[in-house]
Amino acid sequence: MEPxxxxxxxxxxxxxxxxxxxxxxxxxxxxxxxxxxxELSPRVLVHPEAISQKTLTMxxxxxxxxxxxxxxxxxxxxxxxxxxx
Numbered sequence: 896m897e898p899x900x901x902x903x904x905x906x907x908x909x910x911x912x913x914x915x916x917x918x919x920x921x922x923x924x925x926x927x928x929x930x931x932x933x934e935l936s937p938r939v940l941v942h943p944e945a946i947s948q949k950t951l952t953m954x955x956x957x958x959x960x961x962x963x964x965x966x967x968x969x970x971x972x973x974x975x976x977x978x979x980x
Contacts, residue, residue: 905913920937927933960966 901917903916905915907913915935920939922938922940923935924938925933925935
């Protein structure tokens with residue numbers, strides 16, 4: 896577990912928004928848990944032009960294969976979900 900570097904109390908404003916002090920990124924993934932805990936993970940969004948041509952070609956080829964019916968069976972993500980929890 897990583898050490899806490901900042902801790903403060905906050906409240907929602909009239910539009911139910913929460914202000915993050917000194918936020919280091921513009922985008923966050925939000926996970927709300929059953930016990931009311933909210934977890935924020937920083938996200939970096941990539942502009943489509945930043946994706947290499949090779950990667951875009953691979954994506955196009957994959958979509959063509961999928962449309963032709965050349966795809967593997969469903970992937971069981973249960974093991975991944977256990978790791979993420």
